[in-house]
Amino acid sequence: MSDFFSNGWSIFIMAGTIGGLVFCVALLIIASRRRVMAKDDTTGHVWDEDIREMNNPLPRWWMGLFVLTIVIAGIYLALYPGLGSYSGTLGWSSEGQYQDEQAKAQKAMHQVYARFESMPVETLARDSQAQGIGERLFANNCAQCHGADAKGSKGFPNLTDNDWLYGGDPATIIQTITEGRQGMMPPMAAAVGSPEDVRNVANYVLSLSGSPHNSIAAALGKPKFAACAACHGMDGKGNQALGAPNLTDKIWLHGWGEAAIVAMVNNGKHNVMPEHGSRLSADQIRVLAAYVWGKSHTASITADASGTGSGLSGGATVAAAVKP
CATH class of the missing domain: 1.10.760.10 (Cytochrome c-like domain)
Incomplete structure (x- = not known):
């Protein structure tokens, strides 16, 4: 598409914008010169025999608002992008605002995920708060292909059967979510x-x-x-x-x-x-990977949590007790 754009489009947009403002100023000047000539000065339009349209100048308050609008438009075009490729004196852009908002959101989310930083993925798979967050992340980013129950469909792998194309250990799942697969x-x-x-x-x-x-x-x-x-x-x-x-x-x-x-x-x-590293933070991907890993180790995790399995507890021991 870049072949269809050149500096001429920027000049065209700039000329059209400035031309519109100049036209508004000219229209305002012409209208301001209008004076009341006589009490019966009309446009000649008559309705219902005796209703006439008067040919009076624009009200002063309306003209004041018109002038204010033009001034505000000029200030806006000086500060923000609006004149073709001109970026404005503030350097604002929608992309920059989006990145700032994303950075603030990531900072706020990091506080939520801070508790999970030191936990192995196997331990996160047993943590109720992490699993609640992982379930929502899965519903928003993965369920469209793998299904809400993670059992997939034709062409989309079942994530609950421990049959993995690229490997089902936590590190590989994190890599798959982050980088995607071809x-x-x-x-x-x-x-x-x-x-x-x-x-x-x-x-x-x-x-x-x-x-x-x-x-x-x-x-x-x-x-x-x-x-x-x-x-x-x-x-x-x-x-x-x-x-x-x-x-x-x-x-x-x-x-x-x-x-x-x-x-x-x-x-x-x-x-x-598809890769998700550009849309999810590393913290989110670890929690999501723990949720996905847990879907294929449900029986072992449940047995370990209830004490009817190996009897081991803690992140390292769970990792040793559950076959990856």
């Missing part, structure tokens, strides 16, 4: 072979999780799976460093069955998890 499954049909080979590979993939499949086709597809093993591993258990999903656990992010797998191999998939 999940890329390239089209692999050319590397696999013919359409029949693709169907055979799909059946082999189904066999890895014990899902219903054609065993003969799966046997034929096993050698062709080598094209997929670079990311998913020869055993099909995936690679969290690459975000390659585990194909052996019966959890299907983009749909189950031969047709869904064939479509994935043929077309590939590009999934985006």
